[in-house]
Amino acid sequence: MRLVIVHAMALCLALFMAAQPASAQPPSGAPVRFGILPLGGAFESRNDWEPLLADMSRVLGRPVAVLSVSSYEALERAIERDEVDMAFLSGKMALDTVSQRRMTVVAQVTRHDGLPGYRATLLTRKVGPPTTLKEILDDPGRWRLARGESRSVSGFIVPQLQLFLPNQIAMETRFRSEVVGTHQATALAVANGEADVATNNTADFERFTQQFPAEAQRLQVVWQSDLIPHAQIVVRRAYPQEFQRKVQAFLVAYGRGKGQVGDSERVTLKSLHDLAGFVAADNASLLPAARLAYQLARQNALTGQWVNEAARQARLQRIESGYAEQVGVLRDAAP
Structure with missing residues (x-):
């Protein structure tokens, strides 16, 4: 039986408005509803983003409400119902929102390692079996898999494309069982013996080692993908270009100033998966x-x-x- 790991959904700040048609311009001064991709727990993601969004609220001169959900599917539904005005999304979800002409890209995140992206990974316990990639590929039906949702680039799409399908293995059907959840949940599943192998990524596993050092010590990386471009910030197309430029300018400048304010912003960015900041981007960044x-x-x-x-x-x-x-x-x- 397939088990889906879900965390309780958090609808934060109670500032959410009724859904509006995508073609309608949002009322001036109304709360900007910010959706967060569920990379860790919903409450954890909300707490990480709240300081930056509070700073954004002051710059925009209007409240910013947080929507932190338990799954990619929940965030996708909220976007489809036009309950999200702005969002932090990885490649596939950002791609879908832009392709459907609901949103447009205004910025892309950067990290301190200077790389233009991160890598999908495959995790096992150090004390197996399995302890090697060969063991996994030779007999996938023997092992329990913990993976990301089908919309997750590093948790599903890239491992499926670059590793499993080239070896005639369909992730959804060839393993003994599967657990589907966030990157944090899949890593914990393997560390705690609830699964044998997990998809993950370098950025989230680095964060995992800081938050769960004992569990991380039990794990090892047995495979890495090619580089995957970093996530984007998207804004609903109904917002005027002036508003979109204001959001972009705020993000690009964030954490780059001097003095106490700049130091505080850099601390906030570090809590957001050790981000270095944002660069201006447009829809072409999703190619x-x-x-x-x-x-x-x-x-x-x-x-x-x-x-x-x-x-x-x-x-x-x-x-x-x-x-x-x-x-x-x-x-x-x-x-």
């Missing part, structure tokens, strides 16, 4: 994410079972046309 999603869809079509070859080719053609349309949307950076 690498679109390429990953396209490659995964194509790989699934090529390796999947079909009633006939014509059906497979029809699916491949839809993937190609959908990708071309998506690229066109992303290259049109104007909101």
Whole structure:
């Protein structure tokens, strides 16, 4: 039986307004509703972001309400209902919101390591089995998997695309059992013996080692992916360009000042997965994410079972046309 790890959903600050049509401009002075990608626990994510959002509120001159949820799916539903005005999203979710023309990218995060991204990882216990990648790939049906949701770039998409499918392994069906949850939850599952192998990523595992040092000591990385671009900040397209530029300017300047204010902002950024800050970005920053999603869809079509070859080719053609349309949307950076 498949077990889904979920944390209690936190709807924070009680400032949320009723959903508005995507085409309607939000009322002036109304709370800006900020959705947070669930990288750790919902309450933990809320607490990490609140100082930065309080500073943003002062700059924007209007309240900023926090929506911290327990799953990618919950955040996606909130975005679809237009209950989110701004959000911190990783590649696939940001890609979906921009492709559907609900939101536009204004900034991308940066980290102190200076790399333009992070890497998906595969974790096992140091004392196994399994303790090697070969053991996992040779007999996946023997092991219990802890992975991210299907929308998670490092928790599902990249490991599936770069590791498992090339070895004729579908993550959802080939393992003995699976646990689905946040990166923190999947790492804990392996550390506590509830799973044998987990998908994760370098940025979140670094944070995990600080928060759960004893559990982290039991784990090791047996595989790493290619670099994955960092997450984005997106804003609902209904907001005027002047507002979007104001948000972008605030984010780009955050943590770069001198004196006590700058020091305080840098402390806040460090608590946000050790971020160095933000750089200005537009929808084109999602082109690498679109390429990953396209490659995964194509790989699934090529390796999947079909009633006939014509059906497979029809699916491949839809993937190609959908990708071309998506690229066109992303290259049109104007909101």
